[in-house]
Amino acid sequence: xxxxxxxxxxxxxxxxxxxxxxxxxxxxxxxxxxxxxxxxxxxxxxxxxxxxxxxxxxxxxxxxxxxxxxxxxxxxxxxxxxxxxxxxxxxxxxxxxxxxxxxxxxxx
Numbered sequence: 351x352x353x354x355x356x357x358x359x360x361x362x363x364x365x366x367x368x369x370x371x372x373x374x375x376x377x378x379x380x381x382x383x384x385x386x387x388x389x390x391x392x393x394x395x396x397x398x399x400x401x402x403x404x405x406x407x408x409x410x411x412x413x414x415x416x417x418x419x420x421x422x423x424x425x426x427x428x429x430x431x432x433x434x435x436x437x438x439x440x441x442x443x444x445x446x447x448x449x450x451x452x453x454x455x456x457x458x
Contacts, residue, residue: 376384384390 376388388394
């Protein structure tokens with residue numbers, strides 16, 4: 351660095367401004383507070399572990415429900431191919447004793 355007032359001679363080292371490197375975001379190297387606060391705290395790690403376990407259980411439950419639904423659809427399709435449901439058959443109504451007696455009287 352040259353100073354125009356001194357006629358182009360270099361500045362003494364005491365007048366040269368030395369800039370420190372910029373600090374990074376978050377906890378600096380050697381900062382042990384990061385273990386007590388923020389994402390590295392035991393509480394935060396415990397919560398993340400709990401959420402991971404909950405997500406795994408939920409995914410397993412979803413798979414089980416999908417398997418049951420698939421099995422039920424397959425069984426329904428198989429039953430529709432093999433036999434017609436009883437609700438579709440027409441069954442003659444039973445006659446009461448009076449209806450039978452009236453029908454016999456009309457016939458004779």
